[in-house]
Amino acid sequence: MSRKEMCEPKDPCLNEYELLEQLMEVQFLVVELQLYLDTHPNDMEALRLYNEAAMFAHRLMQQYQREYGMLMAHAPNGREKWEWIDSPWPWEIDYKKL
Amino acid sequence: MWIYEKKLEYPVRVSRTDLGMAKYLFAQYGGPDSELSAAVRYLNQRYTIPTNRAKGLLTDIGTEEMAHWEIIATMIYKLTRGVSPEQMENAGLGAHFTQHDTALFPHDAAGVPWTAAYIQAHGDPITDLHENMAAEQKARSTYEHLIRLSDDPGIIDTLRFLREREVVHFQRFGEALNYVHEYMEKDKCY
Numbered sequence: 001m002s003r004k005e006m007c008e009p010k011d012p013c014l015n016e017y018e019l020l021e022q023l024m025e026v027q028f029l030v031v032e033l034q035l036y037l038d039t040h041p042n043d044m045e046a047l048r049l050y051n052e053a054a055m056f057a058h059r060l061m062q063q064y065q066r067e068y069g070m071l072m073a074h075a076p077n078g079r080e081k082w083e084w085i086d087s088p089w090p091w092e093i094d095y096k097k098l
Numbered sequence: 099m100w101i102y103e104k105k106l107e108y109p110v111r112v113s114r115t116d117l118g119m120a121k122y123l124f125a126q127y128g129g130p131d132s133e134l135s136a137a138v139r140y141l142n143q144r145y146t147i148p149t150n151r152a153k154g155l156l157t158d159i160g161t162e163e164m165a166h167w168e169i170i171a172t173m174i175y176k177l178t179r180g181v182s183p184e185q186m187e188n189a190g191l192g193a194h195f196t197q198h199d200t201a202l203f204p205h206d207a208a209g210v211p212w213t214a215a216y217i218q219a220h221g222d223p224i225t226d227l228h229e230n231m232a233a234e235q236k237a238r239s240t241y242e243h244l245i246r247l248s249d250d251p252g253i254i255d256t257l258r259f260l261r262e263r264e265v266v267h268f269q270r271f272g273e274a275l276n277y278v279h280e281y282m283e284k285d286k287c288y
Contacts, residue, residue, distance in 0.1 A: 020105065021109070023105070024105060024106070024107070024108065024109065027107075028107060028108070031107070031158075031162060032266070034158055035155065035158055035159060035162075035266065035267075035270050036270070038151055038154040038155045038158060038270065038274075039151055039155060039270055039273035039274055039277065040273075041151070070104065071103055071104045071105055072101060072102070072103055072104070073101075073102070074101055084104075087104055088104075089104065090104060090105050090106045090168065090172065091106075091110075091168070091171065091172040091175045091176070093105075093106075095106075095109035095110055095111045096111050096252075
């Protein structure tokens with residue numbers, strides 16, 4: 001994923017699976033840069049990219065959880081029911097829809 | 099501590115039930131060079147490794163290996179969903195069915211259960227980082243064998259992702275090793 005793609009605002013028409021796919025892509029970028037920075041802690045360009053990617057992943061995560069259900073239990077949940085167990089389990093998702 | 103995210107690191111797309119492939123994939127679920135071995139090896143070594151770079155790397159790669167273990171589990175789960183005992187038996191998984199039904203269990207492709215004897219922690223950072231680099235190469239070649247055994251484009255796609263991660267982890271461990279060498283040279287008093 002190029003930097004330009006990464007920074008483009010999300011298309012509001014993305015469905016649940018498309019949004020999940022975009023989140024997975026950006027979070028993977030965060031993981032990859034994290035490992036790189038562990039052994040290159042003074043690489044300022046990588047650090048800048050990491051911060052951008054991490055911020056974007058955070059926004060996508062919040063958006064997904066607001067629209068489609070919980071990905072992490074450690075988040076305030078103001079609705080009337082414990083929803084953590086309702087969203088699909090990763091091994092049960094049909095990724096062919098992505 | 100760890101906090102679970104209810105999603106995979108990379109999608110798993112399976113075209114059809116394939117018990118033969120599920121059996122082979124157990125190599126990476128509970129075999130010697132499995133993702134389980136990788137996760138336990140790195141997360142166990144990190145306490146006594148000397149540099150912060152290596153502590154960070156063992157923590158973060160060890161964590162990613164747990165995500166890969168989940169990807170392998172998802173592949174096996176999807177490949178074996180809804181099969182009969184007869185189908186399991188015909189695919190060489192009769193012994194697995196006897197002991198586990200279609201539940202997952204950390205054993206290798208031949209049914210040998212996972213053991214801590216597969217991994218090592220010497221406490222010597224040079225030794226441990228070499229152990230880890232060798233482990234990444236063994237996992238890479240296992241993934242290449244698995245890719246050659248599959249004709250399912252979805253399975254092959256996910257296996258190619260996992261293979262590539264082994265290459266990246268090998269590279270990062272090599273960089274951590276170089277830095278540990280520098281660190282140990284600096285520390286010597288003559």
